[in-house]
Amino acid sequence: MPFFNPTASVAEGDRLQLSWLKSGWLYLMLVPALLWGWSSLSVERSVASVLLTVFSVGLGHSIGLHRGIIHRAYRCSRFTRGLLAYCFVHSGLGGPLSWVRVHYFRDYWQNRADCPAYFRYDHSVLQDYGWNLHLALLPADESRYAIPDEDLHDPWLVFLQNTWYWHVLGAAGLIWAVFSFEAMIVCVCLRISITILGHWFVGFISHKYGYARYDIDGAAEHGYNNFVLGALSFGEGFHNNHHAHPSSARMGTEWYELDLGWHLIRGLRGLGVVWDVQVAGQTNTLKRQAKARAYRWRWPWQE
Template sequence: MRLFNPTASVAKGDQLTPGWLKSGWLYLLLLPALVWGFSSLSVERSVASVLLTVFTVGLGHSIGLHRGIIHRSYRCSRLLRGVLAYCFVHSGLGGPLSWVRVHYFRDYWQNRPDCPAYFRYDHSIWQDYAWNLHLALRPADEARYAIPAEDLHDPWLRFLERTWYWHVLGAAALIWSVFSFEAMIVCVCVRISVTILGHWFVGFVSHKYGYARYDIDQATEHGYNNFVLGALSFGEGFHNNHHAHPSSAKMSTAWYELDLGWYLIATLRALGLVWDVQVVGQTPTQKPQAKARAYRWHWPWQE
């Protein structure tokens, strides 16, 4: 397994280093979830956990960070932008600027023919688990990824990047003290463990298996769409659509693709909280390198 071989796994000069905070955070939450999670489950706690997931993953990650800050698929006030970034923090996925950086690193390489192994998906699920959940990329030259300076130097995002885990731990302590230990286990440990592992799993599968209706010229990774994962991940599982239409606030392109994240954006637009929303089929969202083609399917048994 090529875990710490920068020559084989990343571009020359870049380094893969142990992501102690990332992997330590995962197991800090996963172990209590495995020990006490099942016995702590109840209808009320499960409903509360699902609602928190809608706010933190749906509004915070998919809508606020991914479609809003990174891809600028809509415009909104700085106040709402900051609120959605704070919702993202409580998803437990990490600091917002770390995720912004990783997204730009990944997009840069996946849209090139010389994509290094770390950003390709021609390896096993176990190697991807080891790489993506336990390692961190240290680029030799971050400037080549053209990350917007307004994001990197945003005071609120920088504050959240330094302190994100304290907000999550503070919420855990508050839930424990106000409600119960069991509520904290379900609403924090179980929810965030499922979020971290689910986000990784959706990303892995959506780059390897499913159906695609677009090819991206000169790109190593084109992504795939998945009916079930797309619905469960607020639309993030429609990855081929997203690779072809990165600036679209709507990740679904067909009636049978359920993008719950789009309905959240549509609700915000109806309330007048977001505007200039970019939508596939209504505004120019398709990248020039993307070419529509007949359906292409790829499943594990075809390998």
């Protein structure tokens, strides 16, 4: 298929269009990172960037938005929920409600046998780069995806959805003014470029290659687990586990699956910040259609 194909297969009535904000934002971060990222690196700036990644991607995206707001894997106060959503904004991945919508769209179709091509992973990495990092889905009827109204109309989430890029750009300007241009490049442009491309790459690989211990009856996508990507992505790379246990706060369910997001949640639980934490194997998190099976491996050379 062509690199950018707005007529790619989606459900009847739905359509894809080029998202200028998504595309423009990616290259606004990526071009400066490529031009000045290497020359701007230092030990201190790299450490600061990693710590910002823990707060924005670990606490904000993986724990706050994905496991907390979308999957209700634990309970917390509205203040904590809002603070974690604000941490997500600084991941640079986009607006929180855009991600909530995309997640519900994907879950709805990937758990069906008639999943459209846009939500399946039987295409090339280049095609996926074009689709997922540049296009936006406009559904004909958003109500069929059953996105909770309490999320769509949450005043704080709506505010962050409408202003997320100003928060990131404001932080970039502040870092530049207080520290240096090089610090801004490493802590904002380079960090966000790696976050966007890393999130996309982990999602692509974790739907195509690795090992699986569950089959999901009637689902087009079962996901796969990856040791290295799981560890690097705060547990998000253990995708087969997540497909089978969507409401579990722990994605790495075995001792050899390093889920750093789960350890962050354990820390928050120890502080009393979150409670009623759902955990695979301890609470009822197994999806009804999920069936345990012997390990199944899939690698690129098997295609």
